[in-house]
Amino acid sequence: MPRVKASPKKCVKSNLQQPENSWVFLLKGEALELSEQYTGSGTPDIVTLRHPNTGKSAIFLFSPSNNSVQEVLIVDEAHRSWFIDENVKSDGKLHLSTPIDPIFLVLPYLRKLCSKVAQPLNQFLLDDEFPETPRLLKSSGLNYLNMIADKKGDEELNAFKYNEEKTLNWLKKKTERVADILRQKNVGVTSSGTTSSNFIKTNKADNEAYLRYAHGIVSEYLVDDLSEKLLVFLGLPKDATPQQQQQQQQQNLKRKSLSSAVPLEVKKMKIDESSKSVLDLSKQEKLNSKEKARAKAASGSKTIMSFFKKN
Amino acid sequence: MFEARLVNSAIFKKVLDAIKELLNEASFDCSESGMQLQAMDSSHVSLVSLNLKSDGFDKYRCDRNLTMGMNLTSLGKVFRCSGADDTVTIKAQDDADTVTFMFESKKDKISDYELKLMNLDQEHLGIPETEFSCIIKMPSGEFARIVRDLSQFGESIVISCTKEGVKFSAQGDIGTGNVKLAQTNNFDKEEESVIIDLQEPVTLTFACQYLNSFTKATPLSNQVTLSMCENVPLVVEYQIPELGHLRFYLAPKIEEDEN
Numbered sequence: 147m148p149r150v151k152a153s154p155k156k157c158v159k160s161n162l163q164q165p166e167n168s169w170v171f172l173l174k175g176e177a178l179e180l181s182e183q184y185t186g187s188g189t190p191d192i193v194t195l196r197h198p199n200t201g202k203s204a205i206f207l208f209s210p211s212n213n214s215v216q217e218v219l220i221v222d223e224a225h226r227s228w229f230i231d232e233n234v235k236s237d238g239k240l241h242l243s244t245p246i247d248p249i250f251l252v253l254p255y256l257r258k259l260c261s262k263v264a265q266p267l268n269q270f271l272l273d274d275e276f277p278e279t280p281r282l283l284k285s286s287g288l289n290y291l292n293m294i295a296d297k298k299g300d301e302e303l304n305a306f307k308y309n310e311e312k313t314l315n316w317l318k319k320k321t322e323r324v325a326d327i328l329r330q331k332n333v334g335v336t337s338s339g340t341t342s343s344n345f346i347k348t349n350k351a352d353n354e355a356y357l358r359y360a361h362g363i364v365s366e367y368l369v370d371d372l373s374e375k376l377l378v379f380l381g382l383p384k385d386a387t388p389q390q391q392q393q394q395q396q397q398n399l400k401r402k403s404l405s406s407a408v409p410l411e412v413k414k415m416k417i418d419e420s421s422k423s424v425l426d427l428s429k430q431e432k433l434n435s436k437e438k439a440r441a442k443a444a445s446g447s448k449t450i451m452s453f454f455k456k457n
Numbered sequence: 458m459f460e461a462r463l464v465n466s467a468i469f470k471k472v473l474d475a476i477k478e479l480l481n482e483a484s485f486d487c488s489e490s491g492m493q494l495q496a497m498d499s500s501h502v503s504l505v506s507l508n509l510k511s512d513g514f515d516k517y518r519c520d521r522n523l524t525m526g527m528n529l530t531s532l533g534k535v536f537r538c539s540g541a542d543d544t545v546t547i548k549a550q551d552d553a554d555t556v557t558f559m560f561e562s563k564k565d566k567i568s569d570y571e572l573k574l575m576n577l578d579q580e581h582l583g584i585p586e587t588e589f590s591c592i593i594k595m596p597s598g599e600f601a602r603i604v605r606d607l608s609q610f611g612e613s614i615v616i617s618c619t620k621e622g623v624k625f626s627a628q629g630d631i632g633t634g635n636v637k638l639a640q641t642n643n644f645d646k647e648e649e650s651v652i653i654d655l656q657e658p659v660t661l662t663f664a665c666q667y668l669n670s671f672t673k674a675t676p677l678s679n680q681v682t683l684s685m686c687e688n689v690p691l692v693v694e695y696q697i698p699e700l701g702h703l704r705f706y707l708a709p710k711i712e713e714d715e716n
Contacts (some may be wrong), residue, residue: 264711269500299711303519436478437499443612443666444500448708451501454582 170228172240173207173216192218193278198250198367204277206251207243212284215251216243229264248287249294249316249369256295257372263446264298264307267291293318303448313372317364321380324360325353333359339394358382459487459523459549462516465562466545468700470536475674475703477529479667484526484577488548488692491701496579503667504690504706513584513700515544518579523553526577528651535570549574565643584706587638587682588660589692591618594652595638596679597695603636608665610634613710617660618685623653627665647656648679662710668693671705 173190190207196206205218219242226238252271259270267288273279282288291297294313295306357380365373463469476483476494479510483496483505491514494507513515514567535558539545543560559569601627607614611629622639641650674695684692692707697703 148680211681303711305711333495372624440498440666441500443664444498444711446613447476447502448711450497450503450504450690450706450708451580451582453708454706456506456580456582 169241173243195276198254212281213286215246215248215285217246218243248282248285261308264305265445267304317376321360321364324363328356350399460515460518461471462546464515464544466539466543467613477533478670478673480529484524485499486581487523489519502708506704507589509703525556526714527577587689590657590686592654593623593683597675598682600676604672607634612660614665615662619658636646661685664706667707673702
């Protein structure tokens with residue numbers, strides 16, 4: 147994804163009664179804006195969803211009307227505090243949120259559950275561990291789900307079947323857009339020697355280097371095997387020689403430093419890491435065997451709600 | 458307060474056995490007219506609708522409408538404590554957070570079990586009146602047998618009803634299975650015959666697993682009614698003698714256009 151440079155509104159939540167519960171959060175304005183139809187309480191919601199790359203829990207932010215999703219990143223540096231009004235807040239973490247295309251979040255579910263049979267969207271977008279997952283259904287970005295999947299059945303059913311070729315094409319476009327942005331911003335992506343990625347070079351890096359770098363960025367939101375397929379699809383040589391591998395590693399390292407603009411340690415927020423050790427989608431369902439069998443039997447059927455109206 | 462007494466507690470137990478396969482928890486809506494339950498299974502493909510009329514109970518009192526959300530596994534545990542010919546009385550106060558089941562055996566033994574209620578926010582679905590293309594009445598045991606037999610062959614069963622009769626078929630890796638039933642000519646014993654009321658031929662595909670779960674209701678009634686119509690859920694209905702009915706709705710499978 148291209149990094150959207152919008153002037154973020156500063157939204158400092160300061161709760162002086164309970165200062166230990168406050169966060170410093172830089173939020174892109176659109177998350178706070180309300181759509182016209184919306185009449186609810188009007189605060190964005192912070193929820194945990196499965197991260198598309200790691201499969202672990204990560205924090206995302208839903209706009210009040212659920213129509214956009216943002217990814218929350220934490221910039222954490224030791225020995226830092228904030229001044230908030232007259233108080234000192236010892237937790238020096240900076241929370242940042244950036245919009246993310248919800249299709250990235252849906253992709254792992256689609257790949258796992260709909261690669262053989264078409265399934266209605268509201269049937270496969272369920273995750274026992276992350277009960278908020280179905281909220282993605284409302285995000286406007288999902289209108290473009292046909293970029294990575296084939297729509298089956300009639301309109302109201304909203305059933306999709308994963309299409310890898312479409313997906314790779316879509317990812318290729320994403321990657322190329324990232325590469326374009328990198329080029330515009332003059333980000334140093336070549337791997338000769340040790341240069342900081344925000345060191346502006348005079349000689350331009352070649353296309354392939356930009357593309358490879360962009361691939362690294364996009365891959366942060368993809369499972370590893372899909373990332374490799376994308377690399378092949380982009381026509382980039384796999385890391386054939388150890389030397390190239392090393393370059394790739396260096397790029398990855400630099401990539402990390404880029405994401406925080408200044409060399410800080412950027413971490414994905416992880417909740418309760420110990421209890422939720424590496425889990426991939428295959429382990430997601432904690433359903434008992436009966437329910438699992440039933441969910442399997444249900445695939446390919448419309449939901450009963452499409453026939454009967456809610457009272 | 459709410460109080461309902463059923464001399465034959467075994468009926469309630471059978472109802473419970475029939476629905477707990479599909480539902481983990483459900484809300485009983487109690488009103489003056491009786492006890493109702495409507496809930497979808499966890500995959501939202503089928504709907505269970507239970508109606509127990511108030512006059513079917515031996516004593517029924519419901520001062521205020523009441524919704525009792527229960528975990529059906531726990532409710533099953535309660536009924537496991539009952540004897541086959543016990544009388545059951547279900548009692549709850551208005552706005553209570555528990556419900557009491559009292560079992561009275563013929564031998565002056567009284568036991569009561571209190572179950573915590575749950576707050577389930579369940580959506581109630583309105584079920585439209587449908588003119589079905591065909592309505593099949595058949596012995597419930599026969600239906601259970603056919604579904605069980607055919608589920609060995611495939612994951613879905615095609616039910617096709619024509620004026621010749623009704624055909625159940627399944628196919629899978631090991632082969633295919635077909636069961637044809639013709640309409641019975643002899644109407645002496647209604648519950649043993651196959652009666653087909655056909656407006657127009659219809660063929661629909663359903664998941665075996667669900668049909669199999671529905672047949673857990675077989676002990677409730679000798680006869681089962683299958684109502685089908687194109688693009689409408691199948692209705693599998695078991696009458697509960699003198700008390701009401703238990704209906705299962707199952708969405709048809711989407712026709713696969715390839716593979």
